Amino acid sequence: MSDVLERPASSAPLDDGRLKIVGTRPIRPDGVDKVTGRALYGADLAMPGMLVGKVLRSPHPHARIVSIDTRKARALPGVKAIITGADFPELADEEYEAGESASNLRDLALNVMARDKALYNGHALAAVAATSSAVADEALSLIEVVYEVLPHVVAVEAAMADDAPVLHDKLFTGGLKEKPTKASNIAKRNEIKRGDLAAGFAEADVIFESRYDTAATHQGYIEPHACVASMASDGQCQVWSSSQGQFMIRTYCAKVLDIDASSIRVTPAEIGGGFGGKTTVYLEPLALALSRQSGAPVKMVMTRDEVFRASGPTSASVMTVRLGAKADGTLTAADVELKFQAGAFPGSPVGAASMTALACYDIPNFSIVGYDVVTNTPKVAAYRAPGAPISAFGVESAMDDLALTLGMDPIALREKNAVHDGTKASYGPTFRNIGYAETLEAIRSHPHYSAPLGPNQGRGVAVGFWFNVGGESTAAVNIAEDGTAMVITGNPDIGGSRASMAMMAAEVLGLPIEKVRPIVADTASIGFSMLTGGSRTTFAVGMAVTQAAQKIVEDLKRRAALLMDVSVDQVDWIYGAAVCTDVSKGKADLSLADLAAKSGQTGGPIGSQISLNAQGAGPGFGVHVCDVEVDPETGHVTILRYTAAQDVGKAIHPSYVEGQIQGGVAQGVGWALNEEYVFDTGGVMENAGFLDYRVPVASDLPMIDTVMVEVANPRHPFGAKGVGEVPIVPPLAAVANAVRGAIGKRMTSLPLSPPKIRAAIDAG
Amino acid sequence: MAQLDFIAPVSPEQAAAALLAGGAGARPLSGGTDLLVQLRSGRLPPGLIVDLKRIPEAIGIRQEAGGFVIGAATPGIALGEHAALTAAWPGVIEAANLIGSTQVQGRATMAGNLCNASPAADSVPALVAARATCLIVGPAGRRTAPVESIAVAPGRTSLAPGEFVLEIHLPARSARSADAYLRSIPRTEMDIAVVGVGVNLTLDADGVITDARVALGAVGPTVIVADAAAEALIGSKLDDAALARLDTAARAAATPISDKRGTADYRTKIAGVLARRAATIAYARAEKTA
Amino acid sequence: MSKRTQVSAVVNGDPVDFLTDPGATLLDALRDELGLTGSKEGCGSGDCGACSVILDGRLVCSCLVLAVEAEGRRVETIEGMAEGGRLHILQQKFLEHAALQCGFCTPGILVAAKALLEVNPDPTESETRYWLAGNLCRCTGYDKIIRAVMDAAAELRQVRV
CATH class of the missing domain: 3.10.20.30 (Beta-grasp domain)
Structure with missing residues (x-):
């Protein structure tokens, strides 16, 4: 089931209520390739003379690398290159802004290949390129590494302890008033404050406080990281890889290897899922370095085990949430503390988690303090609305308990404290054009919300927020000689964005959708774009596409005026044709095909490129309701029904918007119920495979109903807001709140695995 | 460099000879759903793979002496397609069909499940409860052994060098008998059993249980035959008191460890829960049989 | 070697x-x-x-x-799966229902769904979900995949009648 709730009039500049393509559900342009097996992903390219590259990874979670002896491996026939950290330049300790999050280049390089220390089980220490997979495996086994094994730390609070093993002896806690003198695993303390916390709690009739924790979870994309890279003797590089941004790959490879960006041409393969996890590099710089040494193209593909052990999960966390409210439900104060595991290098999403934690609420007095903590685990990577699901789990669980304490309906409590247009957001800016109230109402009035429940069943509600971003984007539109169009962008299409790009261009040009072919171009063929992430592509790249198409329409009007011998202001562009508005002139309409055929007479080829830095991405709000049944004897949770409402601005292709919502819910349900990194006492991940990591399978889930609330974003030509990230924010708490309803006990620790639930029931 | 070798003999004796000659690194291949994973992960060094699927006796289901003979390389999906086998031994079939996905069912075999010697093997508690035996072929000829004698420790079997299981034999079904298997997993599919329980019952004309066998999986290093749990049922009509005794006896028999799949405490409790539920299903099935 | x-x-x-x-x-x-x-x-x-x-x-x-x-x-x-240039009904239904996002799991799911419909031309939602439990999809939450398979099954039954 899906519903679209629409406001009568859109405030979007190009939505006149008569859109022909935007808002419809055409078949995606890349669809046939993907249902026939033709689409080429990261591991699907083969080049002549290609070598196989493999990585030697640390068996220890924390060890000093005393020496690496590669001589025996080098002597093995078929081994063509071996690299270690010594093959990479030393990089400065500097932040580099790339898309959704900043990266420290020195840390990035050290994560790609360790130098002095291995900081987690799975950390790359060396890589080989050989003529076959078997030879590469044997070569890895011949590399001799001498380690000085060091004490390790995995849990976030253990890493914060004074006597914890220190990962980086030059890491001093940032964000403190006085610069510390002792190195610490706490990379940073961040704080957001408003009002007077003590006064706020003093005003409260009810105060609720609890502690929560969540486990590290992985994005779980089905396609492992993969690339083919080639560096020629003149230093010119080709990279074919699966990532969320070919320009991100180019930038990071250029920085890590200290070569010119223009010398690297990155061709985006189809990407088999990312969810934020492919917003960084792991293999590409290694493959290029191996290719440089061997003189041959090198293909590298991670195993699933490597994906879990060595690519970014998101943070495990420990949180406390304290809420104060008047008897009528008005929140007077909130105090939130977040401790996030960053993995081996600083950079957990605790900052975003802090900014989103209270973003749905208008609270006069609050404090949010976050800690970014390094641990001997893989460096975290972005995961869909990074950090927000975690802090929402704490805050939304606490809100549920507060509603119970106050005897209030959980949606009514949220409505009472909801942010509106004009509210100053907890993280700073003032909200405009948000559809949060409409989204709450959509769930309150949904039949699901009032449907009866049976024994051992419970219903949970939770809300969620994500900023959505814009950013630097380029798009080009070129018209072929027959009047059909190509849309060229620089953003990998993870979930159907090519369809939305083509639709927006077709709408502006007045062409049928099948006459517009979108492609995702390599880094040498289109201008720079930030990566696909932050729910930015349909908004920001879509803005560039629309403007490029509009520029073409202006040019077509000029060309038509020339051919019709009228002035430009007498030409309109209506449904794909130039129309002379002065009927008395008796000019025949000129279609795009007519104009394309005569482009030689009017100035040459028809095409345009727009580069912009899109601002004004509309923030997104989601409200979810989930029904569960708990088997009281086994602790097993069944998701009976799930409905997710979200303000999407304008659904360009509603099917793919629904798909984003459904996918986000499924990932959130997995995070809530079963997914977790399990480490043994030796700091080794015990469940580095799909068998025991346990993402949801088809039989674990019901249909996921969606309600698309359309409160237009006037900054986007068609009113679009980002949609991909919001839907993973509420489910963790929605599921936990439903379990609370079913068993009458509050579960504060994720995942809500059967043994934990049975133990909670038994605890009485 | 270590090299994997592969042969596909067409007789059991050829297979036994090859396995013997291949030494410690030789492995029989039936479905391969465990073996290939172990080879790939490096847990098993490459050696000799002896494919059993070209041996005629190793494939298919035959009815013999009122019971069933199941070739070692018969995939799970073929078991479920066999109407008479499913009617006679529903618990064994549901156990076998719980192993892995549809894709895994297209390959995985009960003999492989047995000889992989995982404490959590789904089909083994059901086979043990069914008093199944297996026909073992080796360099010294053929012998028959009860299925519970095969696994001696996690990943280790009692099979001698060169020996392999060629067939699994399910005995003839007596009247008013039925079995059931249940397992507990965190998801609905695709997981390894956290606990598995097989129950096999025979009733008299009045519905009194005259024979019972209860086998517990994933709560000890090998499958546990819970005799006290079976005794708790015999003489009862599976009333609440009998079910309570069964629960207690099953929990008492369980000797689980805590690991990534579940805590010892949880496993112990669930052994009791599943024993009750499986017994209830088996009882209802037995009542319906002639 | x-x-x-x-x-x-x-x-x-x-x-x-x-x-x-x-x-x-x-x-x-x-x-x-x-x-x-x-x-x-x-x-x-x-x-x-x-x-x-x-x-x-x-x-x-x-x-x-x-x-x-x-x-x-x-x-x-x-x-x-496609015969010549003609898509199998399942492939067509996956496109119509937007039953794919990244598309990486799609070939495996289509092959598995085809095998399902060969043995069970009229699967229930639950049967479809359990049959496909061995095909992980991380993008879609399975909703549109299940709908596409069941719609294809319905259409194939029409064709056969």
Whole structure:
């Protein structure tokens, strides 16, 4: 089931209520390739003379690398290159802004290949390129590494302890008033404050406080990281890889290897899922370095085990949430503390988690303090609305308990404290054009919300927020000689964005959708774009596409005026044709095909490129309701029904918007119920495979109903807001709140695995 | 460099000879759903793979002496397609069909499940409860052994060098008998059993249980035959008191460890829960049989 | 170096011969020797289903089959699903229902769904979900996939009537 709730009039500049393509559900342009097996992903390219590259990874979670002896491996026939950290330049300790999050280049390089220390089980220490997979495996086994094994730390609070093993002896806690003198695993303390916390709690009739924790979870994309890279003797590089941004790959490879960006041409393969996890590099710089040494193209593909052990999960966390409210439900104060595991290098999403934690609420007095903590685990990577699901789990669980304490309906409590247009957001800016109230109402009035429940069943509600971003984007539109169009962008299409790009261009040009072919171009063929992430592509790249198409329409009007011998202001562009508005002139309409055929007479080829830095991405709000049944004897949770409402601005292709919502819910349900990194006492991940990591399978889930609330974003030509990230924010708490309803006990620790639930029931 | 070798003999004796000659690194291949994973992960060094699927006796289901003979390389999906086998031994079939996905069912075999010697093997508690035996072929000829004698420790079997299981034999079904298997997993599919329980019952004309066998999986290093749990049922009509005794006896028999799949405490409790539920299903099935 | 073995099989109706290492999987052979890269490797352990193929009529994970085992067998992959230029109804329904996002799991799911409809032309939602439980999809939450399969089943039943 899906519903679209629409406001009568859109405030979007190009939505006149008569859109022909935007808002419809055409078949995606890349669809046939993907249902026939033709689409080429990261591991699907083969080049002549290609070598196989493999990585030697640390068996220890924390060890000093005393020496690496590669001589025996080098002597093995078929081994063509071996690299270690010594093959990479030393990089400065500097932040580099790339898309959704900043990266420290020195840390990035050290994560790609360790130098002095291995900081987690799975950390790359060396890589080989050989003529076959078997030879590469044997070569890895011949590399001799001498380690000085060091004490390790995995849990976030253990890493914060004074006597914890220190990962980086030059890491001093940032964000403190006085610069510390002792190195610490706490990379940073961040704080957001408003009002007077003590006064706020003093005003409260009810105060609720609890502690929560969540486990590290992985994005779980089905396609492992993969690339083919080639560096020629003149230093010119080709990279074919699966990532969320070919320009991100180019930038990071250029920085890590200290070569010119223009010398690297990155061709985006189809990407088999990312969810934020492919917003960084792991293999590409290694493959290029191996290719440089061997003189041959090198293909590298991670195993699933490597994906879990060595690519970014998101943070495990420990949180406390304290809420104060008047008897009528008005929140007077909130105090939130977040401790996030960053993995081996600083950079957990605790900052975003802090900014989103209270973003749905208008609270006069609050404090949010976050800690970014390094641990001997893989460096975290972005995961869909990074950090927000975690802090929402704490805050939304606490809100549920507060509603119970106050005897209030959980949606009514949220409505009472909801942010509106004009509210100053907890993280700073003032909200405009948000559809949060409409989204709450959509769930309150949904039949699901009032449907009866049976024994051992419970219903949970939770809300969620994500900023959505814009950013630097380029798009080009070129018209072929027959009047059909190509849309060229620089953003990998993870979930159907090519369809939305083509639709927006077709709408502006007045062409049928099948006459517009979108492609995702390599880094040498289109201008720079930030990566696909932050729910930015349909908004920001879509803005560039629309403007490029509009520029073409202006040019077509000029060309038509020339051919019709009228002035430009007498030409309109209506449904794909130039129309002379002065009927008395008796000019025949000129279609795009007519104009394309005569482009030689009017100035040459028809095409345009727009580069912009899109601002004004509309923030997104989601409200979810989930029904569960708990088997009281086994602790097993069944998701009976799930409905997710979200303000999407304008659904360009509603099917793919629904798909984003459904996918986000499924990932959130997995995070809530079963997914977790399990480490043994030796700091080794015990469940580095799909068998025991346990993402949801088809039989674990019901249909996921969606309600698309359309409160237009006037900054986007068609009113679009980002949609991909919001839907993973509420489910963790929605599921936990439903379990609370079913068993009458509050579960504060994720995942809500059967043994934990049975133990909670038994605890009485 | 270590090299994997592969042969596909067409007789059991050829297979036994090859396995013997291949030494410690030789492995029989039936479905391969465990073996290939172990080879790939490096847990098993490459050696000799002896494919059993070209041996005629190793494939298919035959009815013999009122019971069933199941070739070692018969995939799970073929078991479920066999109407008479499913009617006679529903618990064994549901156990076998719980192993892995549809894709895994297209390959995985009960003999492989047995000889992989995982404490959590789904089909083994059901086979043990069914008093199944297996026909073992080796360099010294053929012998028959009860299925519970095969696994001696996690990943280790009692099979001698060169020996392999060629067939699994399910005995003839007596009247008013039925079995059931249940397992507990965190998801609905695709997981390894956290606990598995097989129950096999025979009733008299009045519905009194005259024979019972209860086998517990994933709560000890090998499958546990819970005799006290079976005794708790015999003489009862599976009333609440009998079910309570069964629960207690099953929990008492369980000797689980805590690991990534579940805590010892949880496993112990669930052994009791599943024993009750499986017994209830088996009882209802037995009542319906002639 | 490895002794390579020659294997003769029938893939998507065509006889093929290829050389393979005895330790190589059928998936390796399909992708690396025959260039059929539509079958994907997501895990290499039979847990994701992205490499699903039909081997002698049985749905299997090609990562759990040795290439040498394919000797004399029939293998059907995603590349053989459309007949000529005409998409299979399942493929068409996946497009219409937007039952794919990244598309990486899609070939395996289509092959598995085809195998389902061959044995069960009228599956319930629950039967469809359990049959496809071995095919992980991380993008869609399965909703549109299940709808597409059931819609295809309904349409195939119409065609047969």
